[in-house]
Amino acid sequence: MHIPREEGRVVALCGGVGGAKLAFGLQKVLGSKLHVVINMADDFEHLGLHISPDLDTVLYTLGGLNDRQRGWGRADESWNFMEAIGQIGGETWFALGDRDLALHVERTRRLANGESLTQIVQDIARNFGITAHLWPVTDDPVRTVVVTPEEELAFQRYFVALRCEPAVRAIRFDGAESARLAKGVRDALQSEGLRMIIICPSNPFLSIDPILAAPGLREALRAADVPIVAVSPLVAGQAVKGPTRKIMDELQVEATTASIAAHYGDLIDGLVIDVGDVAEGAALSVAVHAAPTLMTDDESKIELARNVLAFGDALARTARKETR
């Protein structure tokens, strides 16, 4: 049976909050045709528990359980565990909500039991009623290390404990060179039945690069015979949230859509930029589509998802015309 390309699978590469918002919109449009490949290099051990911040942000966001005011963690959360941990002299720099904690305790127990991160994430996703397929890029340990002028910092130390204050000189992904791409990721990227690949508007340096660092992933992306579309995380030259802009400055990369395009280079076929960055986009060497990229509610997430999909489909038609 031939599946028309426009009804095929879509693979989205995704980090935390910003990327998860687009993944939410994509899931609303695509349902089970969406495969989300998620960064897990910000995972860490804390209080003896295995914490997976980006994976959980995607789980909560796609499950409709995320807190929209706070911007991270679960809605309707309570903090009694944290208060009690503080009372007995435990570490409190990383906030763990009472409901959120359930994921960390179950994940830690199941990992110790020999189950893979992928199995665990997919079971939780099913329990949350998530229709998209979620894939940690690898089940092997990869850890983001932020190199500052003074020291090397585990990612969450930099990101949460030090609130991104130290200047970033370099970013490293320990373990990436020996990590094995999860089989499900490799299968999802097979050309057969694939519609397009989307790089979500996550931080390119901290969220997307560790995904791209998994051996074989770049090759699999190149081998897939479909358009690859990135969505710029910048809105009018600024990051919506998080340290993208600050890090670009510190790495002496201009905070422009041109820099984002250059960062992904010939890996991508198209870049979706915010309507506020249109003047700049005209000068790019990659195909550009301008759309409102600020996702403030469900409608704007779905709208951006539709825009990105239409752009990808148009790129596919152009490519087919060119090869004819």
Place this chain on the structure above:
Amino acid sequence: MHIPREEGRVVALCGGVGGAKLAFGLQKVLGSKLHVVINMADDFEHLGLHISPDLDTVLYTLGGLNDRQRGWGRADESWNFMEAIGQIGGETWFALGDRDLALHVERTRRLANGESLTQIVQDIARNFGITAHLWPVTDDPVRTVVVTPEEELAFQRYFVALRCEPAVRAIRFDGAESARLAKGVRDALQSEGLRMIIICPSNPFLSIDPILAAPGLREALRAADVPIVAVSPLVAGQAVKGPTRKIMDELQVEATTASIAAHYGDLIDGLVIDVGDVAEGAALSVAVHAAPTLMTDDESKIELARNVLAFGDALARTARKETR
């Protein structure tokens, strides 16, 4: 410097709820002169966490943090973790409150880090403002196993999951024969500066026997040159709470203060019985003191503590007179 015996240390052997109530009263009277030796054979692994029900009951009760309505766990507790664990398909038969969870997570982390149960309990006790010295009877693993006609059950399976429903044929303490008595327990039981030893009104079969099963403990009790006073857990022939009465029936032991006295045998010098059991107490071969043993508020706990201490002191004076 000679310490008058009445100002010496008091060692109390203690299980969960009932024992902890008397320990609370004893702490109010004795402060740091109280050493509580606590059952840890009901400890178990659950959700990957090391749970210590009796130790935590003593910690919460002596710290004034226990829930008095519910009878177990912490006051002002919330249950959002449990709800979230259930949502992702985790086990929910053992209720863990959000605040309570902090102890289990920290204990598990610190045990994995090589710290002893004793160190951890004493640190938490300090953070809770507890003045008494708390001692798990051993830092080695001992686990209560309940033998029923159908199967052998880990204690919490029997106690919580099956609500004590299976008939008890025998009770075993796995690991007890190779457990090493904690050094602090041995030191606390030295005759020098010791006033008396109290066996709290805990379940003799499930809470006190596992303490007595630690190699060297019975010998240390016998060697200590002070009165040993047990408090009967029965009130007018009934257990206040928990399965004491049911287990006595199943083990074909009459639920009488005579049976409690016989159970402890020549280990004890005196038995405190409830005023409701007085008719029966007259026939016992051990010295008996009747007092109200139902502890419904702080005052009744302190009152019983004073009664037990006065009885022990009287036994010591009689013994000294006899040996003169």
